[in-house]
Amino acid sequence: MIQRIQTFFMVIVALMAGILPFFLNLWVEVDGVEVYAQNEVLVSAAFYASAVLAVIAILLYKKRQNQFVVNRLNIILNLFLLGFFVYRSLSLSGEAVVSEKGIGMLIPVFSIVFLVLANRAIKKDEDLVKSVDRLR
Secondary structure: OOOOOHHHHHHHHHHHHHHHHHHOOOEEEOOOEOHHHHHHHHHHHHHHHHHHHHHHHHHHOOOHHHHHHHHHHHHHHHHHHHHHHHHHHHHHOOOOOOEEEOOHHHHHHHHHHHHHHHHHHHHHHHHHHHHHHHHH
């Protein structure tokens, strides 16, 4: 059903991935220029893909197994995005390009947490349905 707690978690992920990266800076370069998601094409595409996957998972509320799989794909996408941010911030030697990390780099972490909570709730619903089917 659409009014379940996992829907709430996925709405949070969709809003965080679709809106926040374009208002919170990802990092600040040495010359003081703040870099947002719209400045990096691949990063903005990954954030949009994460938001779209969360909306698709919300719309798959009748098919819990497919919803679970889409959330797993979204977790993998957010892990790649997080890995890119870690690589970008640590691979540069001696403050060459990235001077300061922004709060926007934490968005994939929060997204992963909410997606794991949503998957846990989906699994609990699936177990409940299976237990009721056994009684029939």
